[in-house]
Amino acid sequence: MNNLAERDRAVIWHPFTQMQTAPLPVPIVRGEGSVLYGADGREFLDIISSWWVNLHGHAHPHIARRVSEQLTTLEHVIFAGFTHQPAVELAERLLAILPPNQAKVFYSDNGSTAVEVALKMAFQYWHNIGQPRRKVVAFENAYHGDTFGAMAVGGRSAFTAPFAPFLFDVDYLPVPIAGQEESVLKQAEALFTDEVAAFIVEPLVQGAGGMVMYEPGPLDALFKLARQQGTLLIADEVMTGFGRTGQLFASHYLTEKPDLMCLSKGLTGGTMALGVTTCTQAIYDEFLSSDKLRTLFHGHSFTANPVACAASLASMDLLLLDETRAAIQRIGQKHSTFARQLATHSTVENIRQRGTLLAFDLKADDQTSYFNTIRDVANDFLISRNVLMRPLGNVLYLMPPYCTTDEQLDYTYQQIIDLLQMI
Numbered sequence: 001m002n003n004l005a006e007r008d009r010a011v012i013w014h015p016f017t018q019m020q021t022a023p024l025p026v027p028i029v030r031g032e033g034s035v036l037y038g039a040d041g042r043e044f045l046d047i048i049s050s051w052w053v054n055l056h057g058h059a060h061p062h063i064a065r066r067v068s069e070q071l072t073t074l075e076h077v078i079f080a081g082f083t084h085q086p087a088v089e090l091a092e093r094l095l096a097i098l099p100p101n102q103a104k105v106f107y108s109d110n111g112s113t114a115v116e117v118a119l120k121m122a123f124q125y126w127h128n129i130g131q132p133r134r135k136v137v138a139f140e141n142a143y144h145g146d147t148f149g150a151m152a153v154g155g156r157s158a159f160t161a162p163f164a165p166f167l168f169d170v171d172y173l174p175v176p177i178a179g180q181e182e183s184v185l186k187q188a189e190a191l192f193t194d195e196v197a198a199f200i201v202e203p204l205v206q207g208a209g210g211m212v213m214y215e216p217g218p219l220d221a222l223f224k225l226a227r228q229q230g231t232l233l234i235a236d237e238v239m240t241g242f243g244r245t246g247q248l249f250a251s252h253y254l255t256e257k258p259d260l261m262c263l264s265k266g267l268t269g270g271t272m273a274l275g276v277t278t279c280t281q282a283i284y285d286e287f288l289s290s291d292k293l294r295t296l297f298h299g300h301s302f303t304a305n306p307v308a309c310a311a312s313l314a315s316m317d318l319l320l321l322d323e324t325r326a327a328i329q330r331i332g333q334k335h336s337t338f339a340r341q342l343a344t345h346s347t348v349e350n351i352r353q354r355g356t357l358l359a360f361d362l363k364a365d366d367q368t369s370y371f372n373t374i375r376d377v378a379n380d381f382l383i384s385r386n387v388l389m390r391p392l393g394n395v396l397y398l399m400p401p402y403c404t405t406d407e408q409l410d411y412t413y414q415q416i417i418d419l420l421q422m423i
Contacts (some may be wrong), residue, residue, distance in 0.1 A: 045388065052265050115262050133196060185218070269315030
């Protein structure tokens with residue numbers, strides 16, 4: 001086990017990693033609750049839920065039992081022309097907790113593909129009704145995934161620069177953060193025309209773009225303006241779904257509900273890959289026809305994988321427990337108290353919180369860059385204190401599993417204070 005990192009380096013290419021200069025990866029041998037256990041015996045507090053996917057803690061026994069039972073019953077079956085109990089039950093239970101206008105569930109296998117499906121649904125909807133629309137409006141610095149459609153509707157950056165010639169054009173709006181709401185609304189009045197097929201957003205929190213947060217009111221106003229032109233509204237809740245923002249979905253804060261929703265990450269409790277795109281009955285109906293060319297020609301080999309659906313059902317069992325809802329509230333309250341402490345430090349600015357997500361900026365010479373050096377300083381320091389946070393440039397954030405204890409949060413807060421006193 002000691003040479004696992006070297007064996008990894010010999011055969012594996014890691015995501016978002018410059019392999020020539022990156023240190024050897026940290027071998028993890030098991031997880032329990034909010035803790036990851038290294039091959040060398042070190043314990044790491046997983047305060048970012050392993051890329052925002054883990055809701056209830058690692059190796060949760062309830063999810064493990066459901067997955068194990070499903071594996072010995074039905075591991076997979078083609079989902080074209082066939083169905084199975086876990087997929088049907090999961091769709092029923094999802095629609096029961098999503099905004100009431102959501103009517104149909106389409107399965108895929110990750111967040112990017114959930115977004116791809118939503119875009120294809122939106123474009124083909126207009127095609128099917130004989131009124132093709134080709135424009136999309138999105139927010140600046142958005143992140144919707146790394147496949148081509150998802151990249152196209154994300155912000156243009158160093159991450160997408162090599163692929164820019166291959167991405168379709170998108171009209172961008174600034175995020176309506178505090179103080180910019182009226183300006184953004186005025187720009188939107190010019191952008192939202194009867195040529196716009198869809199408006200896609202990460203509701204209330206932009207994740208990879210720097211944990212940018214904004215209020216429900218401005219988004220409601222933008223949704224209402226877009227809807228006046230018939231534009232379809234897509235809520236990418238891949239990160240914000242399943243309680244992260246304090247409510248089950250960020251869209252629950254809104255009066256104007258999206259027409260399509262994209263889900264993944266916490267959907268399975270972080271156990272395995274699964275994606276979902278939901279839509280209204282009105283959208284679904286425009287694909288119904290005796291003309292086969294109106295069919296949504298999209299699918300994946302592992303669409304609605306029964307094991308992933310079983311994991312999702314088990315995760316939902318836990319999510320809807322009173323104690324989980326209480327834990328979400330408790331973490332939010334702990335973050336609020338710590339935010340007041342952060343505000344006393346001169347090296348911190350732009351403190352923001354929504355539910356279990358707390359973020360703040362470290363003052364840096366180059367605050368616009370994901371690649372600034374303070375990111376590495378902060379990351380290395382926190383890892384040395386056995387805290388996994390993986391800053392986004394100069395943005396530090398906490399998005400812990402709901403099982404994270406007060407003691408674990410207090411330990412993390414103290415390491416952040418120690419970091420601030422060092423830089």
